[in-house]
Amino acid sequence: MNIGDAATRSGVSAKMIRYYEQxxxxxxxxxxxxxxxxxxPDDVHVLRFIARARDLGFSIGEISELLDLWRDKNRHSADVxxxxxxxxxDLRLKIVHLQDMADTLENLAHSCGGNERPDCPILQGLEVATGEPAGSTTHQAVNFSSFKKRTAT
Amino acid sequence: MNIGDAATRSGVSAKMIRYYEQxxxxxxxxxxxxxxxxxxPDDVHVLRFIARARDLGFSIGEISELLDLWRDKNRHSADVxxxxxxxxxDLRLKIVHLQDMADTLENLAHSCGGNERPDCPILQGLEVATGEPAGSTTHQAVNFSSFKKRTAT
DNA sequence: CTTGACCTTCCCATCATGGGAAGCCCCATA
DNA sequence: TATGGGGCTTCCCATGATGGGAAGGTCAAG
Structure with missing residues (x-):
């Protein structure tokens, strides 16, 4: 089948298929x-695997590892x-942080809520509520995009 | 203080500070x-917040809105x-998606022995559960659909 | 006054992805 | 058989957030 078919069947765009090949x-x-x-059809199978793994936040490097494991008949489950x-x-940590942030913003919304109050303590509030000395370690980025681009170690 | 000081105190690199200004x-x-x-010092406060928000996966556009929200003291309280x-x-939705994702992965990992036997179902799970096969074989899909595209504004 | 650490701007690279142009190719239909 | 439209090819460019590094100006301590 052509690349367009493979793309629609796998959920990976033709552009991306060429890129993955490249x-x-x-x-x-x-x-x-x-x-x-x-x-x-087997190629589509592999592409589906890739699409799924990307959806789950695996980086390309990690997917490469997974593909190696997948194709290796003597693969070790432990690695996978x-x-x-x-x-x-990673995900659990992100969830905790996001909940922090959501709570903070929710408080902000309430404290600034709709009246004519001239001075919402927003800046100070957020800074306190977000905790984290923030000058501390540039800890390993825990966010959506960075976990994608972090090269697997 | 110079940009280097601001950088170390805020956790935002000098490069990024210049970029954010640009x-x-x-x-x-x-x-x-x-x-x-x-x-x-106030600038450092702002930078800290930016660092925190970036850490949590907010896009620059979103952070821009948040900063406006911050600085817009009282004028349009309802809009704010x-x-x-x-x-x-948005955040709550992201959290839900992340939890879905984490749960899926955890289930896969949990049903994997982690020993040397090559029967870890993680790979099968990845292989099979491609979202939206459009009338194809398996539909046990988990469908986080466009989770990774959430960079929307 | 020298030296080294800082600052400035400018350019380039990254990663995963998409857009689009220029130019073939294939198939159905008139 | 000719034609048209859609699919394919490669190539270049852009994105967003970030880093690296060069070339050159500045500051403060010795």
């Missing part, structure tokens, strides 16, 4: 005489499990 | 006669409150 995440596709990339658990730990 | 997230800093940027509450709703 960076070596997937092998170079077979070509037709006229140069079109040609994909087999460790990878997944690392993601879970 | 894109208008923070106002152009005062300059000394020789052209050095000069910061007051609405904005804050919208952000809170």
């Amino acid at each position: 960076i070596g995440l997937i092998p170079t596709a077979a070509r037709t005489v006229s140069g079109y990339r040609n994909y087999a 499990k460790a990878l997944a658990q690392a993601r879970v730990t | 894109i208008g997230l923070i106002p152009t800093a005062a300059r000394t006669v020789s052209g050095y940027r000069n910061y007051a 409150k609405a904005l804050a509450q919208a952000r809170v709703t």
Whole structure:
């Protein structure tokens, strides 16, 4: 099948399929005489795997590891499990932080709520409520985008 | 204080401070006669908040709104409150998505022995549960759909 | 006055992704 | 058979947030 079919069937855009090929995440596709990339159902399978893993927040590097493990018949479950658990730990931490932030903002909304009060203690409030000396360690970024781009260690 | 001081005290790198100024997230800093940027403690407060918000995955656009919310002391209290509450709703939604994701991964990890046997179901889970197969084989999908695209404003 | 640590601007790279242009290719239909 | 529209190719550019580094000016301590 052509790349467009593979894209719609896998949920990975054609652009991304070419990109994944280019960076070596997937092998170079077979070509037709006229140069079109040609994909087999198995390739779609792999692409689905990739799409799913991306959805779950795995970085490309991690997906590469997962693919290696997946394709390796002698793979070790422990490796895969460790990878997944690392993601879970990241996620739990993020959730806690986001809840902090949501609570803070909610308080802010209440304290600044709708009247003519001239001086909402917003700045101080947020700074206190967000805790964290903030000059402290630039701790490993815990946010949506950074966990994606953090190169797997 | 100089930009280096502001950077270490706020946890935002000097590079980023200049960038935030350039894109208008923070106002152009005062300059000394020789052209050095000069910061007051209040500026550090703002930078700290930015650092915190970035840490939590807010986009620059969102942080810009939050800062407006902060600085807009009393004039449009109702609007300000609405904005804050919208952000809170956003946050709660993000939290839900993250929890979904974490739960899924945790389930996968939990059912994986973590030993040397190559039967860890994490890989199968990744392989199978592609969201939205559009009338295809499996539909046990978990569907966080566009979670990773949440960079919306 | 020298030295080294700081500051300035400017340019480039990153990662994952999308947009779009220019130019082939394939198939259905008139 | 010719044609048109849509799919494919490569190539270049842009994004957002961040870092690296060069070339050069500045400050403060020795």
